[in-house]
Amino acid sequence: MNTGPWSLHVLSEVLAAFTVESPSALRDVLSRVSEAVDAEVTAIFADDDYILCAGLDEDEKQLLRTSCTVRPHDLSCRSGLLHLYWSSLGGVEWLVVGRFSEIFSMEERALLRAMGRSIELCSRVLDAVQAERTARQAERQAKEVAIREATIDQLTGLANRRLVIRYLAERLSLPSFAGKFTAILYIDLDRFKHINDVYGHRTGDQYLRAVGQALRAFVAPSDLVGRLAGDEFIVIATASDLSEVCTLARRILERFENPIEVMGRYLLYTVSIGIAMAEDSETPERFMENADIAMYAAKQKGPGVYVCFDRSMREQRREKALIELELRAALRAGEIIAYFQPVVAAVHGGVVGFEALARWRHPQRGWLEPDYFIPIAEEAGLLRDVDEAVLRDACHSLGQWRSVQRGICPRLSVNISAPSLSDILLTQRVRCVLAESGLESGCLFLEITETSLVEDVAASVQNFAELEKIGVRLAIDDFGIGYSSLRYLRRFPVEILKIDRSFVWGLGRNRDDEVIVEAVIRMAHSMGIKVVAEGVEIHEQADFLLGLGCDFLQGYLYGRPASPSRSEELFEQSVASLLGVGLEMI
Ligand code: C2E
Ligand code: CA
Ligand code: CA
Numbered sequence: 167m168n169t170g171p172w173s174l175h176v177l178s179e180v181l182a183a184f185t186v187e188s189p190s191a192l193r194d195v196l197s198r199v200s201e202a203v204d205a206e207v208t209a210i211f212a213d214d215d216y217i218l219c220a221g222l223d224e225d226e227k228q229l230l231r232t233s234c235t236v237r238p239h240d241l242s243c244r245s246g247l248l249h250l251y252w253s254s255l256g257g258v259e260w261l262v263v264g265r266f267s268e269i270f271s272m273e274e275r276a277l278l279r280a281m282g283r284s285i286e287l288c289s290r291v292l293d294a295v296q297a298e299r300t301a302r303q304a305e306r307q308a309k310e311v312a313i314r315e316a317t318i319d320q321l322t323g324l325a326n327r328r329l330v331i332r333y334l335a336e337r338l339s340l341p342s343f344a345g346k347f348t349a350i351l352y353i354d355l356d357r358f359k360h361i362n363d364v365y366g367h368r369t370g371d372q373y374l375r376a377v378g379q380a381l382r383a384f385v386a387p388s389d390l391v392g393r394l395a396g397d398e399f400i401v402i403a404t405a406s407d408l409s410e411v412c413t414l415a416r417r418i419l420e421r422f423e424n425p426i427e428v429m430g431r432y433l434l435y436t437v438s439i440g441i442a443m444a445e446d447s448e449t450p451e452r453f454m455e456n457a458d459i460a461m462y463a464a465k466q467k468g469p470g471v472y473v474c475f476d477r478s479m480r481e482q483r484r485e486k487a488l489i490e491l492e493l494r495a496a497l498r499a500g501e502i503i504a505y506f507q508p509v510v511a512a513v514h515g516g517v518v519g520f521e522a523l524a525r526w527r528h529p530q531r532g533w534l535e536p537d538y539f540i541p542i543a544e545e546a547g548l549l550r551d552v553d554e555a556v557l558r559d560a561c562h563s564l565g566q567w568r569s570v571q572r573g574i575c576p577r578l579s580v581n582i583s584a585p586s587l588s589d590i591l592l593t594q595r596v597r598c599v600l601a602e603s604g605l606e607s608g609c610l611f612l613e614i615t616e617t618s619l620v621e622d623v624a625a626s627v628q629n630f631a632e633l634e635k636i637g638v639r640l641a642i643d644d645f646g647i648g649y650s651s652l653r654y655l656r657r658f659p660v661e662i663l664k665i666d667r668s669f670v671w672g673l674g675r676n677r678d679d680e681v682i683v684e685a686v687i688r689m690a691h692s693m694g695i696k697v698v699a700e701g702v703e704i705h706e707q708a709d710f711l712l713g714l715g716c717d718f719l720q721g722y723l724y725g726r727p728a729s730p731s732r733s734e735e736l737f738e739q740s741v742a743s744l745l746g747v748g749l750e751m752i
Pocket of ligand 2: 521
């Protein structure tokens with residue numbers, strides 16, 4: 167007997183005769199082969215007909231002959247000597263195994279049966295393999311989801327910080343190719359908080375998504391766009407040189423000079439960009455830090471500009487960190503104190519009040535002005551502490567003045583920043599300071615810029631309702647350079663409006679400024695609000711303002727910010743000369 171064709175390799179041939187694309191299809195084939203073999207349906211073809219079908223009786227054979235649509239010659243499924251095809255017989259699908267001319271011998275049929283059993287076994291093994299494979303696949307999918315969740319920012323679908331760092335590490339480990347370098351564009355949205363405050367968080371979220379999409383449009387598929395946190399995005403790009411990166415930055419800035427549509431609204435907000443280029447020794451973290459430092463510089467310069475990192479920026483940053491540290495210590499040590507600048511009545515020139523201005527008595531560097539430390543305090547979240555230190559010190563100093571103790575108290579203006587304004591304990595703090603210093607609450611004005619009022623309107627309204635109750639008064643600072651919106655002048659119990667010194671500077675020099683100042687004074691008066699002009703330096707300005715009916719004047723012409731003792735002296739002199747004028751005019 168020729169067992170050659172029926173050895174195991176024939177089995178593999180049988181199987182190979184079927185194109186199997188998926189494991190489940192393979193399993194299907196195997197079980198059908200095993201069924202067929204077990205049923206011993208074997209056939210012999212001759213002259214394009216079945217001359218024998220072992221395992222079938224005559225009727226079934228006849229049925230096969232009539233029902234079968236394929237003829238042996240055009241059997242599509244051929245494997246060497248064997249022909250295989252499926253046929254349905256009495257509602258069951260059968261695999262017909264046949265060959266031309268030669269009958270299957272007993273041994274061959276035994277072999278077919280044996281094959282059937284091993285196929286059966288294989289099929290069970292395959293079941294187990296399949297089950298394991300399914301489990302592994304599920305595990306892999308779960309892992310993929312976990313990785314995705316851990317590396318993809320849920321809101322925007324962009325890479326998150328973790329993926330960005332990993333990606334950067336990979337890029338940095340590769341040698342630069344074809345003169346190309348990796349560059350980072352660190353992108354921070356300008357005034358994003360405003361979107362959230364004005365339009366709500368849903369719009370804010372949608373806006374972030376839209377920004378992500380907009381940024382994606384600028385980079386090659388091999389580059390990466392990520393969101394690091396809040397409103398901070400990053401673009402990691404490949405470029406030949408710095409100028410190419412700058413061009414990309416300019417294109418991005420230009421995009422944001424056009425509005426982005428979000429939920430039917432057109433939002434126009436700029437972005438600030440910091441650029442850093444990779445250098446051999448740098449780690450991903452340091453690389454990002456460089457771009458962040460540059461972005462920070464862009465914020466200072468901006469809005470809507472880009473800045474390229476350079477090493478001196480690092481030095482400045484270190485310096486800033488040092489000042490921040492010192493400032494914290496200074497606040498504890500009582501080195502932040504109040505100086506006083508006089509405010510005079512426009513009609514008689516007598517001192518009617520003072521503005522308290524922060525000064526830092528630095529043990530090594532001497533007296534430091536607010537420009538030096540207020541921005542750092544703001545960034546470090548220390549503004550509230552500075553405000554409180556100045557409020558406390560100013561009230562405390564004033565409470566000691568002889569005139570105050572005799573019942574003649576100048577108005578005291580204290581600057582209050584946005585963080586103080588949204589502090590729910592503000593009123594309590596103010597009340598406490600007033601009680602300690604013995605000052606009348608009616609003497610105290612809190613100066614708030616337009617911008618900080620708008621930043622947290624809800625908290626401001628609440629605080630002002632409470633402050634009004636205890637008799638503390640409100641002044642709007644730097645009027646004209648912010649929103650200059652009349653709406654909140656109605657909304658808050660504003661008593662004084664301070665015209666920013668940039669307009670005062672223009673009096674007698676710039677017609678536009680003159681028109682603005684005149685309009686502001688007229689408008690304020692029509693609302694029952696008094697006006698202080700800031701930064702009055704020369705008599706011409708003072709005369710101009712007097713002519714427009716401005717109520718109070720403040721500026722170097724009447725005195726620079728001075729120590730409490732010198733200010734007390736100034737006030738004493740002023741009161742003495744005013745007594746001739748009549749106290750009711752003060
Ligand atoms: P500001 O509230 O507008 O204060 C007026 C600033 O203008 C003061 O600067 C004052 O010295 C200056 N100034 C007054 N008259 C003239 C003038 O005739 N010409 C010119 N060129 N300048 C004049 P200073 O003391 O350097 O304060 C700067 C800013 O720092 C203040 O502007 C205020 O925004 C902020 N600041 C000062 N103290 C505090 C504080 O305690 N808390 C907070 N949050 N900010 C403060
Ligand atoms: Ca002020
Ligand atoms: Ca001001």
